[in-house]
Amino acid sequence: MAVMGLETLVAACGPVGLSTGVSKLLTLLVTIQAAALASFGGGPNFDPKYFVDIPLRFSVNETARAFDALPRSQNNTIEPRELDQFVKEYFNPPGSDLIPSTPKDFNPNPPNFLPRVQNLSARSWALQIHGLWLELTRKVSPSVAKEPNLHTLVPLSHPVVVPGARFREVYYWDSYWVIKGLLVSGMLDTATGVVENLMELVEKYGFVPNGARIYYENRSQPPLLSMMIRAVYGKTHDQTLLKRAMPVLLKEYAFWTSEPHEVRVRDKYGEEHRLSRFWANWNTPRPESFTIDLNVTQGMNKTRQAQLYHDIATAAESGWDFSSRWMEDQQNLRTLRTSMIIPADLNAYLFQMEKNIEYFAKVLGNQTIETRFASAAKDRQRAIQRIHWSRKKGQWFDAWLSPTRCSLSKSDNRTVIYEWKQNQLTYASNFIPLWAGVLPKGDMRKEKVIEALNRSGLVQPAGIATSLRNTGQQWDFPNAWAPVVDMIIEGLDASGFARGKLMAKEIARNWLRSNYVAFEQVGKMIEKYDATSCGKIGGGGEYNPQTGFGWSNGVVLSLLQKYGWPAAEPFLCPEFS
Template identity: 30%
Template sequence: MSCSDKFIESQTVFELPVEQTIHDLLAGYDTDGDKRITKDDAPSNKDYYMLSTKGDTVILRNTYYISNLLQELAIANDSAHPTLLISLRQIQEPPAERISRRIRTQFWDDLTRTIDAEGLDRIAHDDKMHDSKQRIYVPSTDPVAIAYFKDLEQQKPNLEVVILPKDITAEYVQSINEKPGILALKIEHNRGVPFVVPGGRFNEMYGWDSYFEGIGLLIDNRLDLAKAMVDNFCYQVTHYGKILNANRSYYLTRTQPPFLSSFIREVYHKMPRKDKEWLAESLYTCILEYETVWMQGNRYTPQTGLNRYYAGGIGIPPETEPGHFNEILETYAKERGLTIQQFEDQYKTGQLKSASLDRYFVHDRTLRESGHDTSWRLDDTAADLNSVDVNSLLYKYERDFEYLISSYFKDGFKGPNGKIYTGAYWHEQAAKRKMLMHKYLWNEQAKGYFDYNVKTQQITDFQSATNYFPLWAGLATKDEAAVMVTSLMRELKAKGGITGSSRASLEQYSGGSEVQRQWDWPNGWAPHQMMLWQGLLNYGYENEAYELAYRWLWMITRNAVDYNGTIPEKYDVVAASHKVYAEYGNVGTDFAYITRSGFGWMNASYQYGMSILPHDYIVKLDALIDPDELFK
């Protein structure tokens, strides 16, 4: 019986010796020695035979089926099972069904972490620690965490617990750069409240990643874990003053794109028994974040009444790999007759001063705060921009506040500083922002929203996926949406989904540089896809939403079929490939035998796309129908 040409449903069970079968598969098919079976392995004329318990012979001639078998053997090997019982149906599982099932039943659990006695080893042992210490920083305002971790310190000789000062300054954060550590999150009932990490080297709780992961968790009925992540976000606002870029010590001065109100609203909506006390506490904290992080200080620009990203901190972002800024530092070093390393060392200690370089790093830290690290749109200008994305997200905050208070706190809601808020108040705030965004960010000639530079007092013309966030936030008028959708499909649609920017804008703003910024053309990212699908659905553009979702899921599915189940951080959506050649590589592509966790928001985008696509599209997806043929 040949399984190379079509799916054959069968419950025939095979009993295979695990170690020997893995050895045979790799010897016969893994010709490049990467412990995976992919389309890049040299063609083989060898058929792999499996003998069933009944003596039937099955011949597998399909890379997808053989790699599925290798993956199932790897799972059995992890559990130290000497034999594997597997049916033909399992080996031939339709690809979309298989990917979605593994996300739901395996990936989320593998990406879940806790910061406590049980989970600390897993999160504290990685290359970000710089030394052999398990170092954890604990806020001085949390006596529960202080007591917990001080007690744990007595039990673990390698653990170093550092109590943060009440006033966490940029100077203090700089002073601990050489002693990096994990930041404590919420301890409840003597255990750490769990959270999901993106995966790979991103082994901590990230800002906007967590919201998108939460969408996937809610689809997969993991309300407990999604709620726990909201609780950890609220903990961060209460004890660190902001939702952190991630809970590492060097991120203490930096936030991330604001999605907390959406996260709260969606979690509460899923609660079978509405916990109004939880809603009140979470809403209070979200309003506190809105008022103190966004509507005060450098992130608010009084001249326009709008907002920008503006990360604190001093000097070179410490999380970057050695040599990342050599191209920038070389010019400054040559001016002073120094090597790059000599200049960097003296600049870090403050021995050398440079106002222009200081400003460059303000912009660099800010583009990292924006989540879009990096893009030519933000290069050396991020802190000067009233960007479309952050103002769309804050408009969504205001509308969410209006909805939640009007729906559940009709007599008003007591917020920070004792102020009583009504839904009408937040309706007015949203209307005001909408008016100001139209005044400063809407380009009537180009018929779209673009970032506004408060320093030059000019609107930019960079065509980015973030320009379309007003569709997700529900901010655009119907007429604006109509022209924006036309522009989106013309400027950013590619074979595998939406590109981070247009090719024309990349070429214009890069100045001919060969440096590839990972958030620009030709690359595509899960959060952009998910937000724009929802934005299109908000305004009734179902066909466009289905097309873009199908293109994205087809690309993920095609690559997983061809490359041993690979689910990476990002894609080249023009080539429809996970082989991305940008500055940071592609997390999630380096594994042996089987990917055990995929990548957080990529997993979520797959589950979200599967939840909105009509069934006939899923059938076509399993058949790997090329989107360019489907959407002629």
């Protein structure tokens, strides 16, 4: 792969930032990323994200001049030793603009910690996981705010809790499970700081970006900020937090419920509904995966490339990057159609947001907002049941929009109404509306959902697989991810039906055992696991499995708090006992 110069790169792929300074910085960094791939070669240890996380030691212009002056071979590549020396001279290591920070509310032996965990092995492990908050807590260096054109990191006021490994910055939906774990650990101030940081991002951008890097400014992630606020408020009952949060949540809600995120569809009875989709504001290669995205689109014309880049970034906004869930040809990443899909889980999250805002408004005595969001939640609940729900199959399916078949609204001849069809394939996301409370208390349809999940093939000996198809993508079989497992466990437990509660407990115990066995084997918590075998680590995707790991830690702590573990019961999987 020949190295493109800065001007050639911009001409080929368009601007890669949201402002002049950002564009120049990211353009420089992705050019160096491409040069590194050409010089060092690819392979499992090449991580393109490394090259967009490195802070500059000198100005962008000075660094670019030095890069352009590096000697090239006949095929326009840079000798590896020269490039390595250049990076060491002109950049600081990735993550060096984050400062280790000991949380003030961390206690190595917190009082009343997991009182129901009596098994000594489980208790020792839980304390080790609790101790990982020390490794994952950072402060953003003051230099980031003082010299923003030298960093891709976004400045934040409060200490941050990162997922771990290559994920050196705050991520949006990860933070919900981080907060759940922090609250089990008695770290209320740190959890509140996490929420405050995310609210700052909404105030700055109008939404929470995928992560706290400038190259994530083009997209968000599953909107769980209201759930984080509710979790913290549940511990403090501090109305000051709700007053601070209300305008922030209204701003975020507007982001998700306006075009292009919001679309309109008509059900089989002719009734029109508003629902939302994922939609990244991007149609070029992702800077953090620039060389990967270029490779995926090789041979396509410019129009098709731009559409695929858009759908790749949109899949990243979904959190499920990547999965056969978004592909027309389930084995082919080049057939992503993410932006033309109405996801069942996204609309469940938005229903949840509407109910939370309604609740917060009630607490604050704001009847106008309370009434508005009670109505909005009722409308979305109806839409979810009309568009996503399958009475026959007892689950909620994504709706695929037709890119060519649409009509105008009967009430507004300027509004497009899309035709759609359910994608009746089995994914773990089909069951997330149960967790979000889309079905009211006592609704007998919950029994159908429990039975459908039980028969789905997703429930495996060591967790819940995201799908039934093994494509090599990380959000497909056999991988199981902590947030999805947690939501399904919580949904089953809250169903009100004995069978659901029993399933929830069994899944939780299998998940805890598998996480523990993996930890004993490799000495680390992992971002994803293999649902088919106890203690097996997940794989696939565009990077190596990562350790740390924020949301895995949070789910383990919250499940141990919920279910405990008897002293006499072995903590190993049956095959290891």
